[in-house]
Amino acid sequence: MSRIPEAFEGGPAFVPYLAVGDPDYESSKQYVEALARGGADVIELGLPFSEPIAEGPTIQGAVVRSLSGGMTPERFFEFVAELDVDVPLVCMTYYNLIYRYGGSEARRASEASGEAASEEADRPRAFVERAKEVGIDGFVVPDLPAEEADPLREACDEFDLDLVFIVAPTTQGERLERIMSQVSGYVYVQARLGVTGARDDVSGQTDESLGRLSQWDVPKAVGFGIKTGEQAERIVRGGADGIIVGSALVDIVAEGAADGEDAEVVADRLEAKARELKTGAMRGAGVETEEEDDGQEVPNPERT
Amino acid sequence: MSSDTTPDGERDGDGHADSRARADGKFGRYGGQYVPEALMPAIEELTDAYERYVLENEGGFMDEFRSRLADFGGRPTPLQRADRLSERYDREVYLKREDLLHGGAHKLNNALGQVLLAKYMGKERIVAETGAGQHGTATAMAAAHLDLPCEIYMGERDTRRQRPNVFRMRINGAEVNPVTTGRGTLKEAISETMRDWATNVEDTHYVIGSVVGPHPFPAMVRDFQSVISEEAREQVQEKAGRLPDSVVACAGGGSNTMGAFAEFVGDEGTDLVAVEAGGSSLDVDEEAGVAPNSASLSTGSEGVLHGARTKLLQDRDGQIMESHSVSSGLDYAGVGPELAHLVDEGRVRAVNVDDDAALEGFHRLSQEEGIIPALETAHAFAHLHEHPEELGEVVVVNVSGRGDKDLETVLEETEQREVSNAPDLSVLSGGLGGAHGAGDADADARGGDE
Numbered sequence: 001m002s003r004i005p006e007a008f009e010g011g012p013a014f015v016p017y018l019a020v021g022d023p024d025y026e027s028s029k030q031y032v033e034a035l036a037r038g039g040a041d042v043i044e045l046g047l048p049f050s051e052p053i054a055e056g057p058t059i060q061g062a063v064v065r066s067l068s069g070g071m072t073p074e075r076f077f078e079f080v081a082e083l084d085v086d087v088p089l090v091c092m093t094y095y096n097l098i099y100r101y102g103g104s105e106a107r108r109a110s111e112a113s114g115e116a117a118s119e120e121a122d123r124p125r126a127f128v129e130r131a132k133e134v135g136i137d138g139f140v141v142p143d144l145p146a147e148e149a150d151p152l153r154e155a156c157d158e159f160d161l162d163l164v165f166i167v168a169p170t171t172q173g174e175r176l177e178r179i180m181s182q183v184s185g186y187v188y189v190q191a192r193l194g195v196t197g198a199r200d201d202v203s204g205q206t207d208e209s210l211g212r213l214s215q216w217d218v219p220k221a222v223g224f225g226i227k228t229g230e231q232a233e234r235i236v237r238g239g240a241d242g243i244i245v246g247s248a249l250v251d252i253v254a255e256g257a258a259d260g261e262d263a264e265v266v267a268d269r270l271e272a273k274a275r276e277l278k279t280g281a282m283r284g285a286g287v288e289t290e291e292e293d294d295g296q297e298v299p300n301p302e303r304t
Numbered sequence: 305m306s307s308d309t310t311p312d313g314e315r316d317g318d319g320h321a322d323s324r325a326r327a328d329g330k331f332g333r334y335g336g337q338y339v340p341e342a343l344m345p346a347i348e349e350l351t352d353a354y355e356r357y358v359l360e361n362e363g364g365f366m367d368e369f370r371s372r373l374a375d376f377g378g379r380p381t382p383l384q385r386a387d388r389l390s391e392r393y394d395r396e397v398y399l400k401r402e403d404l405l406h407g408g409a410h411k412l413n414n415a416l417g418q419v420l421l422a423k424y425m426g427k428e429r430i431v432a433e434t435g436a437g438q439h440g441t442a443t444a445m446a447a448a449h450l451d452l453p454c455e456i457y458m459g460e461r462d463t464r465r466q467r468p469n470v471f472r473m474r475i476n477g478a479e480v481n482p483v484t485t486g487r488g489t490l491k492e493a494i495s496e497t498m499r500d501w502a503t504n505v506e507d508t509h510y511v512i513g514s515v516v517g518p519h520p521f522p523a524m525v526r527d528f529q530s531v532i533s534e535e536a537r538e539q540v541q542e543k544a545g546r547l548p549d550s551v552v553a554c555a556g557g558g559s560n561t562m563g564a565f566a567e568f569v570g571d572e573g574t575d576l577v578a579v580e581a582g583g584s585s586l587d588v589d590e591e592a593g594v595a596p597n598s599a600s601l602s603t604g605s606e607g608v609l610h611g612a613r614t615k616l617l618q619d620r621d622g623q624i625m626e627s628h629s630v631s632s633g634l635d636y637a638g639v640g641p642e643l644a645h646l647v648d649e650g651r652v653r654a655v656n657v658d659d660d661a662a663l664e665g666f667h668r669l670s671q672e673e674g675i676i677p678a679l680e681t682a683h684a685f686a687h688l689h690e691h692p693e694e695l696g697e698v699v700v701v702n703v704s705g706r707g708d709k710d711l712e713t714v715l716e717e718t719e720q721r722e723v724s725n726a727p728d729l730s731v732l733s734g735g736l737g738g739a740h741g742a743g744d745a746d747a748d749a750r751g752g753d754e
């Protein structure tokens with residue numbers, strides 16, 4: 001077992017996402033550490049892929065900044081190894097980067113001579129082994145549905161890492177059961193159809209999805225569109241065990257990059273945002289905390 | 305289309321090989337379904353519809369498809385003996401005239417099939433990507449014909465390279481959304497269409513434009529396009545009295561290619577030659593992430609993109625490279641998984657020709673046969689020109705589309721480089737009625753007056 005399940009034990013988990021290397025390696029490290037200070041329970045670290053088909057414009061922008069700053073899988077692993085945080089880390093990336101890892105000149109030469117088949121089974125393994133080495137606890141791979149996940153899951157089992165599956169609003173019936181029987185770590189409940197991006201409302205699809213999942217005893221973390229502490233509160237009150245927030249944080253990084261602000265200033269802003277989201281989630285679970293942001297009365301969200 | 309199913313690549317009873325995907329959508333090591341979970345239920349639904357309507361002809365689907373292809377599309381298309389090319393290359397050269405299909409390219413075979421299928425499935429909206437604009441145009445036509453709203457995603461660069469097709473899509477009532485990410489070509493258009501589909505999956509069908517993407521698309525698009533080889537195989541036996549020694553087709557994603565090959569795969573005496581875009585060079589700039597070609601079968605490596613495992617242009621880490629070709633329709637970093645499999649098996653030979661050769665091929669066919677081919681198609685003729693001796697005595701070349709859409713590009717490219725057989729186009733200099741050219745001419749005229 002990885003450290004991930006524990007992170008959900010002490011109340012609702014706050015799971016932030018950032019693209020590693022956005023906008024540059026050093027700033028990015030400060031940002032991730034700021035999220036940990038702000039109350040992150042698990043951190044999703046994005047390894048950018050050139051064709052992020054599940055991402056909206058915000059995270060696409062992060063991918064472009066990070067890749068043009070020279071991010072590679074190997075740099076990503078170095079980054080994780082150097083990080084000074086004490087929470088479980090989940091690597092979020094697309095399958096091709098996992099599949100291709102270890103793509104040395106030597107392997108490409110052997111591939112050209114037709115020996116590729118024998119190495120087939122090793123492919124996700126090299127990536128997983130290296131991830132384990134640097135301290136990754138699990139994976140989310142948005143373009144890898146359960147149907148294609150066997151090789152990666154075997155590698156994860158071998159190294160005791162979790163493979164988190166996404167459950168979409170369209171995932172129902174027998175399909176849902178099949179996926180839930182394979183989940184480890186937590187289940188990523190996609191709050192709405194579409195791509196990632198911060199939104200002003202909470203989708204009704206969230207409650208429906210949580211309802212369908214209530215019979216399973218696996219931590220349920222809701223993501224896609226969450227932006228404020230109030231939304232976090234409402235979603236936890238609706239039955240979520242955790243909230244995943246990406247684009248709202250990446251927006252802060254993007255603004256900082258556009259305005260050329262100091263990394264410290266941006267890091268402080270990220271930490272404050274993290275605290276707002278974590279506090280909101282705690283309120284949703286009925287836990288009042290000291291730091292009620294700017295003394296504002298939090299309206300009691302309607303439960304319909 | 306033969307309806308008997310056998311495991312991939314195996315020959316079945318009546319001597320036709322059938323490389324149909326296995327139930328899990330794999331062609332050998334390629335294929336599969338690498339898509340976000342949100343799309344998987346739709347893909348399951350589509351797989352079911354494909355099996356029932358296309359493979360089993362439930363509700364007379366295939367009968368209606370064939371009858372619309374005839375009445376709306378103008379099928380069958382002719383197989384024409386190319387007299388001057390036959391003489392020039394000293395062998396029998398036949399042209400499969402998909403450029404005469406309604407819309408001017410093979411693309412309608414697939415677009416009409418999928419839009420009709422969407423109707424049978426009760427979908428209310430169509431989205432599609434397009435590179436050269438031919439697939440977008442065909443989809444817009446089919447959607448107008450079958451009365452479904454339609455939105456097309458097209459790389460911003462391609463909207464400029466293929467303006468005439470943007471007009472046609474708009475005139476048929478489709479929305480055209482330019483995609484500005486990346487280099488603004490086919491790869492980005494596919495990614496963006498997948499995002500739309502993932503958002504609107506409940507009422508929308510994604511009409512993918514080639515034999516790419518997750519299962520069942522590669523198999524289904526091939527089946528809709530197989531009408532090309534089904535006709536050609538009969539026609540060539542009528543005209544030449546025998547099966548051809550080779551069939552030659554250009555390959556981007558590979559839909560005209562698979563369509564032209566499918567019914568010949570079991571004919572061992574017939575070589576199948578897929579001609580890729582060699583672009584400006586086969587060398588790759590890893591640092592810049594650019595492959596100045598689109599030759600993924602010839603030079604790519606195995607990876608996962610847009611739903612399938614296939615051959616890709618990628619750097620050593622697995623980041624997808626920006627491809628290049630003078631023809632928008634071939635300008636893509638991937639290729640259909642079945643074609644990748646057939647090349648690995650040695651059943652299909654992958655070759656490539658560069659931009660210059662394609663431009664010469666364009667002019668040659670225009671001048672010697674009176675057929676202006678699409679720049680994509682011109683690649684097939686460039687290969688015929690470079691290696692006629694490898695193609696045997698009877699050759700079928702698939703004329704995947706006509707070149708009206710490319711005239712602006714050809715004008716520009718012909719000015720920029722030495723194309724040995726290009727006519728003098730100076731009478732047009734500045735563009736085909738483009739505002740730019742007209743402005744320059746005005747300025748010159750005024751200058752003269754002063």
Ligand SMILES: Cc1ncc(COP(=O)(O)O)c(C=O)c1O
Pocket residue numbers: 409410435436437438439513514515554555556557558559560561632633634678680681704705706
């Ligand atoms: C005329 C023509 N031929 C060929 C192609 C390449 O597509 P495919 O390889 O799927 O046949 C295109 C694509 O736009 C096209 O318009």
